[in-house]
Amino acid sequence: MSYKKRMLLLIILDSIIVASAVYIASWIVYPSMEIFNTETMLVSAIALLLFHHLFAYIFKLYHKVWAYASVGELVAIVRAVSLSILSTAFVQFLFNGFTLYRRALVVTWLLHITFIGGSRFAWRVYRDRYIIDNTNKKRTLIVGAGAAGAMIARQLKNEAQNSELCPIAFVDDDRDKQKLELYDLPVLGTTYDIERIAKRERIDHIVIAIPSLTNGDLKRVIDTCNATNAKVQILPKLEDLASGKVSIKALRSVDVEDVLGRAPVELDIRLIEKDIKDETVMITGAGGSIGSEITRQLMKFKPKKILLVGHGEYSIYKIDMELKRLFQDQATEVVPVIADVQDRERIFEIVRTHAPKMIYHAAAHKHVPLMEYNPHEAVKNNIIGTKNVSEAADTYDVDTFVLVSTDKAVNPTNVMGATKRLAEMLVQDIAKRSRTTFVAVRFGNVLGSRGSVIPLFKQQIERGGPITVTDPEMTRYFMTIPEASRLVVQASTLAKGGEIFVLDMGEPVKIVDLAKNLIKLSGYTTDEIEIKYSGIRPGEKMFEELLNANEVFPGEVYEKIYVGRTSEVDIQSVLNLIKEFPNYTIKELKDALMTIVYAESKQQQRQQTN
Secondary structure: OOHHHHHHHHHHHHHHHHHHHHHHHHHHHOOOOOOOOHHHHHHHHHHHHHHHHHHHHHOOOOOOOHHHOOHHHHHHHHHHHHHHHHHHHHHHHHHOOOOOOHHHHHHHHHHHHHHHHHHHHHHHHHHHHHHOOOOOOEEEEEEOOOHHHHHHHHHHHHOOOOOOEEEEEEEOOOHHHOOOEEOOEEEOOOHHHHHHHHHHOOOOEEEEOOOOOOHHHHHHHHHHHHOOOOEEEEOOOHHHOOOOOOOHHHOEEOOHHHHOOOOOOOOOHHHHHHHHOOOEEEEEOOOOHHHHHHHHHHHOOOOOEEEEEEOOHHHHHHHHHHHHHHOOOOOOEEEEEEOOOOOHHHHHHHHHHHOOOEEEEOOOOOOHHHHHHOHHHHHHHHHHHHHHHHHHHHHOOOOEEEEEEEHHHOOOOOHHHHHHHHHHHHHHHHHOOOOOEEEEEEEOEEEOOOOOHHHHHHHHHHOOOOEEEOOOOOEEOEEEHHHHHHHHHHHHHHOOOOEEEEEOOOOOEEHHHHHHHHHHHOOOOOOOOOEEEOOOOOOOOOOOOOOOOOOEOOOOOEOOEEEEOOOOOOHHHHHHHHHHHHHOOHHHHHHHHHHHHHHHHHHHHHHHHO
16 A cells, blocks of 8 residues: 555544544533533534644654554554643633533543554554464574563564564573563473473474573573574674664574683773773784784774784785774774785884884694695794794884794694794793793684684585594684684783783583584584594694693683793704705604604603702
8 A cells, every 4th residue: 555545544544533532432421412512522523633633743653654563653642642632622621711521531532542542553463363474484482581582572573574483482581480471472481491392382493582691501501492403593692782782683593602601701901901002003914813803802992003914915905994894983093014924024124114012923824734734834934924023023122922822832743733832932932032022822723713623514514514523532622713812912911921821711622512513503413414534634633732731830810811831942943943944855844843842842841840
């Protein structure tokens, strides 16, 4: 129906309702009509009709979509009707010689609201019950009967024609909400009853609508939901709902990050802001997974200038455009710099020109099997690149240098881990004689980073499987990209010089369990997506460590952050390797790397014994 036809129909309907309300009210209050003047009744009816249309226009009663009518529309009706009655009462008072038929006006007000409101809401009830077909919609259970859950239920009902979800019920752990109803939907139980309720109510879809859930509780709820055959979706966490509004458009599939069961690292905002605000900071590898997230975290503290240093043109372009879009109202100067950390002169030029207060060195080759085949490139990027950037920081009196390292540097069995350990040794050595504060930050596998197992598993699932897992007993520590980046940023404020900081990453996770979770979260079963075991690849460990027994200091230096012991480093062996490695074969270079890290491990053990 066109807008003009719809508006004309509503005006005619309202006119009939207004006239009827006046006469019915008069008949109810004055059934014999002895004291009620017919002429006064006519004037009152005409005045009420005119005032009703005036206030209906002002409060946009003819512009609302009544199929979605709710409390807001009811308030508009009450306001329009009340002002219409008051205005009519004033006209009646003047016309009837300062006499007012108060009881008739009150009854007219009640009938007016009842008829106008009833006519609007009747259409919504009719639409919901007889027009919208829910037979082919997915029966949906909403977890959480709070503000977020209520908003989701309301939107699903209001947008029923455009949504494939049909809300059936709530579950909520608040005992006071049990057996109550919200938007005509019952609260059938708690989160512990999800599996039973889903089976009884034939639930096809579950929406987790509790943005404030802590990671441990969220993991429990997700595990319970995954025990059903329903697809599971979730609202973003409160910190991600930047607009402050909850919407069904914000629903997303549950990610592996949600089932880690770990509370995120909380930052000491004041300490970081003191070091970063109005300063120049430099990030190498700024286009990578960790480097780009470090830039996002740092931008929140409003540095004067941020240098995005990277070798990949497109990746630097992407993070440059992203920061300029997200922080367009911020005065921070974002400077994209295309440079290779292996180019010593170029790195020295950048540090000399921009004089950063802090450098976050995230540029590195990190893929374990690839570096087994390309150890010379690992040495050039991970060792020589770190040497170049750290010596530039020392030469130009940078305040703090942070090396992004890895748990694979502990008792390394592969080229990548060995080169990162030698990079740590370089940083620990230069820290002894430099005015710059040098520190390394070590963490485990990062979920979703380039080359990590999660994107690989997702691709394999999209192809219909199988998922390849090296060994059923292989375990790894996991953390999210924001967690890893927060650790790096926080460590820069805690550093005194030469430390290796490590995050308490909780319990290690079996890779095969991660694969099973991802299969379930993607809407499949292990019968549909097969898991195959391919055997351990060159250089891989069955399990990984964050600190070896000789490196651990007892106690946290910050919540969930530990610091390793400073050990004596045979830096000459590292410098000799850097000088001679171009002449080595692949096997000779691997042997040379392992000889250094093995000798260093033995030295640590002797120091610990003494």
